[in-house]
Amino acid sequence: MNTPDHLRYTPSHEWATEPDDGVVTVGITDFAQDQLGDVVFVELPEVGRQLAAGEAAAVVESVKTASDIYAPVGGEVVEVNQALLDAPEAINTDAYGEGWLFRLRVADGAAGNARLDAAGYRAVAEEG
Amino acid sequence: MQRTPLYDEHVALGARMGDFAGWLMPIQYPTGIPQEHLAVRQDAGVFDVSHMGQVRVRGPRATAFLSWATLNDPARLRHGQGQYTLLANDRGGLVDDLYLYRDADEDYLVVANASNVEAVVAQLRALADAGAYEAVVRDESASWALLALQGPAAAAKLDRLASADLTAVRKNRMIETALSGMPVRLARTGYTGEDGFEVFCRPVDAPPVWRLLLEAGATPCGLGARDTLRLEAGFPLFGHEFDAASNPLCTPFAWVVKDKPAYGLDALRAADCRRRLVGLVLEGRGIARDGYHVVDDAGDRVGRVTSGTVSPLTRRSIALAWIDAELAADGARVAVEIRGQPVPATVTPPPFYAG
Numbered sequence: 001m002n003t004p005d006h007l008r009y010t011p012s013h014e015w016a017t018e019p020d021d022g023v024v025t026v027g028i029t030d031f032a033q034d035q036l037g038d039v040v041f042v043e044l045p046e047v048g049r050q051l052a053a054g055e056a057a058a059v060v061e062s063v064k065t066a067s068d069i070y071a072p073v074g075g076e077v078v079e080v081n082q083a084l085l086d087a088p089e090a091i092n093t094d095a096y097g098e099g100w101l102f103r104l105r106v107a108d109g110a111a112g113n114a115r116l117d118a119a120g121y122r123a124v125a126e127e128g
Numbered sequence: 129m130q131r132t133p134l135y136d137e138h139v140a141l142g143a144r145m146g147d148f149a150g151w152l153m154p155i156q157y158p159t160g161i162p163q164e165h166l167a168v169r170q171d172a173g174v175f176d177v178s179h180m181g182q183v184r185v186r187g188p189r190a191t192a193f194l195s196w197a198t199l200n201d202p203a204r205l206r207h208g209q210g211q212y213t214l215l216a217n218d219r220g221g222l223v224d225d226l227y228l229y230r231d232a233d234e235d236y237l238v239v240a241n242a243s244n245v246e247a248v249v250a251q252l253r254a255l256a257d258a259g260a261y262e263a264v265v266r267d268e269s270a271s272w273a274l275l276a277l278q279g280p281a282a283a284a285k286l287d288r289l290a291s292a293d294l295t296a297v298r299k300n301r302m303i304e305t306a307l308s309g310m311p312v313r314l315a316r317t318g319y320t321g322e323d324g325f326e327v328f329c330r331p332v333d334a335p336p337v338w339r340l341l342l343e344a345g346a347t348p349c350g351l352g353a354r355d356t357l358r359l360e361a362g363f364p365l366f367g368h369e370f371d372a373a374s375n376p377l378c379t380p381f382a383w384v385v386k387d388k389p390a391y392g393l394d395a396l397r398a399a400d401c402r403r404r405l406v407g408l409v410l411e412g413r414g415i416a417r418d419g420y421h422v423v424d425d426a427g428d429r430v431g432r433v434t435s436g437t438v439s440p441l442t443r444r445s446i447a448l449a450w451i452d453a454e455l456a457a458d459g460a461r462v463a464v465e466i467r468g469q470p471v472p473a474t475v476t477p478p479p480f481y482a483g
Binding site: 037038040041042043059061063064066085092 | 144156160161162352356413414415417437438443445467
């Protein structure tokens with residue numbers, strides 16, 4: 001299972017970077033993309049939208065199913081990955097790179113639910 | 129959960145296995161559904177469809193019996209020819225859709241959906257007994273493995289392996305021949321919209337036949353691609369477009385129903401087509417999935433989606449749906465509710481790709 005050590009994870013299979021100047025990048029894990037199968041559509045949040053931790057922020061849709069993606073931490077959407085609208089398969093081929101979904105400016109004092117490190121997430125994912 | 133004779137082959141190829149009608153079947157291989165789909169549209173793919181049922185119907189009046197029992201007309205078939213047909217109930221709906229092959233004057237092979245084999249056998253036996261047709265109806269499913277080789281290059285690939293000249297085999301014809309010495313029946317038909325053959329063989333021969341087809345360059349394809357291919361072609365899947373309440377006269381498959389007496393036909397003819405089965409092309413993002421509501425301009429619910437996907441060829445979101453007859457004309461504008469939002473769609477006759 002590909003779970004880079006430098007990322008944080010949620011039990012609902014999102015990953016988030018450590019804040020860089022207060023901004024985190026969010027995507028879905030390699031495990032999640034493998035479970036979903038070939039991604040065909042992505043719905044992204046509006047830039048400027050305020051999200052609470054755990055709020056449904058995006059939808060990743062594969063041939064098999066549509067899956068809500070939750071904000072791993074509260075904050076304002078500052079950027080979305082527009083390239084996914086034309087090339088959603090990047091989520092399958094590069095879940096931790098070109099397959100990123102959106103960036104959030106973390107709200108002051110926000111406690112997120114990206115509480116898992118790589119080992120912790122692997123344990124959650126392997127439990128199914 | 130039942131397994132086909134090719135189960136170990138699928139696992140060795142890294143297939144993702146899933147339940148389909150009580151069978152553990154390959155849903156997709158590691159290359160993924162879109163690539164499998166494109167292989168069939170552009171070259172050739174091979175599917176394990178051994179879960180499907182085979183039912184033998186023979187007897188002194190088998191043709192007369194099947195003429196009564198099914199909605200298409202078996203009397204039109206020559207020996208070694210097949211037809212798509214339907215089995216109706218007496219309540220204005222269907223029991224299954226079938227392929228019917230005529231082996232001899234009064235000897236037929238019926239191919240039924242895996243989920244419906246028992247119901248098909250039961251109804252055929254009941255109708256044979258009720259009409260004193262003396263027909264023998266025997267479930268031969270355990271005696272057959274079934275592979276489908278589909279795509280524009282399917283015939284050329286298979287021709288190199290077969291003892292017989294396959295170029296002479298016309299659509300809907302079945303021949304008996306051999307592949308590397310293994311006895312097979314090859315039927316030029318399929319469920320993808322492409323040219324191709326269904327390969328009937330003994331279960332024990334299924335693994336070597338499968339490997340032969342892979343060595344010939346066919347891409348292994350799972351039920352996921354089979355579903356996107358049939359949907360792009362506009363073919364119904366029993367349990368989605370067709371069920372016990374579906375009237376085929378209200379669908380693009382009304383041509384199957386021939387003008388002759390048949391069990392269940394009176395009930396089908398007596399019903400109005402309040403709703404019709406149509407194709408939809410969506411203008412927005414998102415897949416219109418089975419059970420989603422179709423709505424009109426006013427937001428009123430006017431139908432339901434039965435199958436939907438995104439076409440791997442065109443990337444358009446496509447669907448089949450039963451919708452109110454007054455909105456079912458080609459070009460009519462409706463919408464599909466996807467996650468609470470109406471996504472505009474246009475009624476469009478399948479196939480959803482330029483064949």
